[in-house]
Amino acid sequence: MLDFLIKGGHVMDPASGENGIRDIGVHNGRIVKTDGEVQAEHVVDAAGCYVFPGFIDAHAHAYYPGSGLGVPPDLQAATGVTTVIDAGTAGWSNYAAFHNTTVVNSMVRVKALVAYNNSGQIELGYVENYERASVKPEKIRSILERYPGEVLGIKLRFQKEVTGETGVRYLREAIEVAEECGCPITVHTTNPPATASEIADLLRPGDVYCHCYQGKGSTIIDKNGHVYEAVRSARERGVLFDAANGTGNFAFSTAVAAIKDGFFPDIISADNASNSYGLELYAKNLPFVMSKYLTLGLELEQVVRCVTENPAKRLGIQERIGTLAEGAVADIAIMKLLKKPQVYWDSVKDPSTQMYGEEILVPQMTLIGGMPAFRANDF
Structure with a gap:
């Protein structure tokens, strides 16, 4: 029976x-x-x-109550989400606390990125310290080794408000650390200190270009309304592009131009945090964000693929989740x-x-x- x-x-x-x-x-x-x-x-x-298939929110802030950004993962079950990937809310210094308080106690499956800085993103407006002398690759590596299959890679918030006008320096250094640790990197790209093309050129297969439709500073759209060739080339060599909506990381001007130019997201995520989940009309939950992409012209099956099959492949467990196969x-x-x-x-x-x-x-x-x-x- x-x-x-x-x-x-x-x-x-x-x-x-x-x-x-x-x-x-x-x-x-x-x-x-x-x-x-x-x-x-x-x-x-x-x-x-x-x-x-149960939805995978591939960019969320789930460290609750350890971060002011955190949303309890099990709240997302009411939106069809069965797996979340925490986007670097914890760093190496507090990851064990995140694991013990949130990951193991949630019905919703929780995977995670570890922040490039020591303590993650512990509050709205928090400015991370990315100076290379303060970053501890050996500690990041220890978290990856201690939680295999749970910790997927490193997260860098590559934004002028955090990095200042430093060009690609912090990104180059973070990729070097990712190389040392043998893992991919996810790069937040809203208002970046470098151009979209410079970022795309540096990313490797399996890395994630996050907030790909953001509209502040350098975007993926050139002056003629087309997606930069460097961005397209990055996708061709295996870089993933995540829409990761949030409250400040999505602009219709970018999304409409990119979609018109045939550049669709690989992953659609809500970037839910305490300032967005269940609130207003930016990114209140993942099905809400998915519905926005129907309005933008994507077919339902395309949208569903971006929250099931594609993120499951990123996790490497596509035969277990993200499908209704026997x-x-x-x-x-x-x-x-x-x-x-x-x-x-x-x-x-x-x-x-x-x-x-x-x-x-x-x-x-x-x-x-x-x-x-x-x-x-x-x-």
């Missing part, structure tokens, strides 16, 4: 190629076949809904796509830059490892 039978939903799983109405079975925390008549302890009527972990997000007028803001914070959409993804139920983590009262 199955634990759950999810009946009649529109299954959309880019990783396996599924895109149509069928039933999904869950037993012992895994996806199982449902050929023919089957019995289940719990039957979920998903008619009129989409059934997706044998995968039963992380499932059930959503309705409602026709409803919706307003979306960007970080320019000017009413003239608002965008208006006609549909919105609304969470109905989330299963994590086959266990209900959220269910709407009317579902």
